[in-house]
Amino acid sequence: MNKLIEIIKNKYLAGIVFGYLNVNSAGWLKYYDCVSLEWMIKQQYYGLIKYRLERNDYLLVDGKTIYFIFRITDIEVFKLVYHRYQYYFTSLSSLIPIIKVAIEYKNIQSIEYFFQQQQPFIDFPQAFQLAFQANSHKLVNLLIGRSAFSSTLEEKDVILLISEAIKTGNKEIVGEFLNSPFSPTTLSDKVKESFYILAYDSGDIELFKFVYQRYNSANGQQQQLGNLGKHIQKSIDGQKLLLQRNLRFSFELLMYCKEQLKVIDPKTFDGFRDTLALVAFKQQDMDLFMRFKKPNTSLSLLVLYGIKDAFSSLENVKKLVQLGVNISVTCIATAAESDETWDIFVYLFDLYKRKEALISGLLSVSCQKSNIKLLNFILPYKSSITLQSSWIIGRVAKANNLEFLKFYLQHFPVQSGYILLGEIISSVEYCSLDVFSHLFSLLPSHHTSHPVSTTPFYIETLRCNKNDILEFLISKKVPYNTNIIDKANSKQSIELLLEAGHSFAQLTEPTFAALEYFIEHILPTSNRHNFSLEPFILLTIQHHKIEYFKLLLDYFIEVSEGSIEEQLGRIGNIEMLQYFYDNYTADNIYSHKCFKSAMGNNNLDVIKFLVDRLGAQYFKPILYENKVSFKMNLELCQPFIREYFKIVFGDPDIKK
Structure with a gap:
């Protein structure tokens, strides 16, 4: 740890180290971008947390983050964090x-x-x-x-x-x-009875014995055990017991209650034998099965795939089928998923009535697994399939196997361009360029030439950062009807779009990649009046990019009408809020928006900052202009917010 601190204190080495802290789509983090305590805890950067706390550097904490401190496994770091934020x-x-x-x-x-x-x-x-x-x-x-x-x-x-x-x-x-x-030494009979029933339901004979022996007494025993017996009889329902996993424990406990506690009479127990036999057979406990089965016990209530090791071999499947075990569509589809059980699949398929549900299910399996062998097997029965279900087309596209895709479309051609259009868009994230281009070539021309239809291709491609597909769309001159560069998630995507004639003008909701590129490559050489900077400023707040935030504020000459203050209250970055109030806002006209936004997002530190800066009296008229509404909103806040409001604003009607 000491060596790491020495590196951090060295500006040159620290620059290299923190240049490799990655945070998904938000780009590369510098040291002063590492402000989210929640993020550091998730990444287990405990040394970084300790270092920032010891330097008294800013850490972002809100109503959600504070719960994350119990993920910290380093007890010394936990203590530091706890004492810094114990006012929560x-x-x-x-x-x-x-x-x-x-x-x-x-x-x-x-x-x-x-x-x-x-x-x-x-x-x-x-x-x-x-x-x-x-x-x-x-x-x-x-x-x-x-x-x-x-x-x-x-x-x-x-x-x-x-x-x-x-x-x-x-x-x-x-x-x-x-x-x-x-632990109480004396209990009512009703309470003891409830304990026995709960212990029985655990299915653990040792646990049951422990509880029973702890509270067993002569007084009231007959009634307690009588009610336990009724509970056992009620619980031995065919469907419920067939779902029990720990059969041996449950069986041992059942027999203990019958033979030792005498809670079930022999005649009643005899009526349970069929169910017990089926449960035993399902688990392939043949000793229990032979013990409880009756001459007329039928295995038709059991489904093949639910029996232990049913698909271990074709011979085993044949034996189970001959014994009367039920075959379902799920059984056959399960067998079709693997080459190892292909012989079982063929056998079961020949036995089963070839209904539409079976063929459709097998088609789904073939698409999911890109299984040409299975698809070819069911082709003679294709007339039983109702085609053009969008999920089938989407599953084929997402399988990302061009050979299978072509084979499928050869035998099941797409009839609806609208369905194909929607499924191609939803499959962009998964499919390769060759699959995408083949599907795109099947679209009718009126779908590929109208920007209303094709703009979603660009948006989804940019969202998924699929630059090979983006190049394909650009090369085909596929039209679009809106400025899409603000949807780009990488520098490469942005440069491809700029080369194709896109621009940064009139951006509304830029991605972080668009923000970085704009600040580093466009803003320094452009006329500031050509752009609206407010969307970018809001994005820097969202991603806690303090240096970008300061830079954009220096260029900012627009009237924000409170959107910046509201975003600061929502996100809760005190460092940004401090800079904004020290260098930009003078009249505090929109402080109420910041305050209410912080309140709605449980950002206690923001509320404390505003109250310390402007005073509690400044906010009282704003908060109490509609006192009923204010109290209703406050009740939705975290308890530490309500506690703070009670102390600072002194309203005795506010619940703690």
């Missing part, structure tokens, strides 16, 4: 969603430190439930240690939490919680 954790209501995120990432060290700092505010029932959802024994153990001296856990809370613990099916969690100091 000011009330009980603000902690609930944060605890949820913390437990989701199972970051034990960070959560433990957080609990140490926030002990008075922790909602332990909520925290326990979230720990159960995360199925984390370590977190449950941590919470038990923290809550042993907490008065927030009442008996009703504990009963609910025991239920949630049992639902996890995790014996360690259940054991830890039931053996905790605050």
Whole structure:
């Protein structure tokens, strides 16, 4: 780490290092562009976070970002971030969603430190439930240690939490919680009954025994077990039980309840034998199958593809079919997907009635897999297929296999130019130039010569950065009806369009690539009055490009009517906001737009900046001009925003 810091402090080496920080379509990041704490956490650039915090450099944090701190696995960096932004954790209501995120990432060290700092505010029932959802024994153990001296856990809370613990099916969690100091020693029969039922539903015999033995007593046992027996009988439904995965555990538990607890009488149990036999056969547990099957047990309720190892061999499939197992369209389509099961596919196809649903399903599989062999196989039955479904054409295009595409279109020619047009556009992202050009050649001339039809080709090609297809469109002089250079996502795309006669005039929503090219290559040599800079300024804010932002503001002489302030409030970059207020705005006329935008996007730092700069009294008339509407909007904000408003603006009617 020390070596890295030495490199960063060296301006020349730092320039090289930070020149290689890539952020998808937004281009290349310089050090002062690295402001998003959320992005740094996602990239696990913990050293960079620590360095910026130690230098007191700006970091972008908003209502969404603050939850990401629990992804930080470096505990020292976590502590630095937590203490820098601890004003987000000011009330009980603000902690609930944060605890949820913390437990989701199972970051034990960070959560433990957080609990140490926030002990008075922790909602332990909520925290326990979230720990159960995360199925984390370590977190449950941590919470038990923290809550042993907490008065927030009442008996009703504990009963609910025991239920949630049992639902996890995790014996360690259940054991830890039931053996905790605050676990109740006496419970009502109704509560015990609910615990037994939940433990049975876990399908784990050891867990069930643990819960049953913990709370079993002579008092009320008959009623408790009677209701458990009714629950078991109700749960042994053919459809439900056939979906059980852990058959052996569920079966052992069922037999334990029948033979040891006597909750199911023999006559009733005999009625379950058919279902148990089918479940056993589905899992290919032949010992259980032979034990429970009746002379008239029918396997027709089972579907071939749902039986364990059904497609292991053709001989196995034949045996299962002879035993009466059902064949479905899905079975045949599944077998058709692989050469290894081709013999099984042919066998099943010959057995199955050749309905339209089967042929259409096989056509879909052939298109998805670019399988000429399968497509050729079903050609004799093509009359059974209803053609021109757009998803079929799109799937062929996205398969990106020219040989298959030509073979398909030879036998299933496209009848509708409109369908083909739409599917080619939606397939640009996936298909190669040869596939695209072949499909394009099939379009009627009125589709390729009208800009209303062809402009979407350009827009989608630029969105996907498919420059080979872009060159093709330009070479064919395919028309367009709008300025499309602002949709370009790379320097190469922009240069191709400029060579073809496009310009940067009248841009409305430029991409980041267009912004960079404009600033570096167009703006320095052009008349500033030829362009509207506001769209570019808004884009620099969106991407946190502080140097570009400052540069464009120096050129900017338009009247923004609050759009810049509103964007600053929405995005939440304090560094940009500070520069804007220090160097551009003098009358603060649009500060209310910035304030309301920040409020709607939970950007607490922006709100604090504006209040510190202009004072709370400046915003009160604006906020309270429609007090009912204001309070409704405030209730939609994050808890830390509501808490701040209560403290600063002092309205006792605002809920915490």
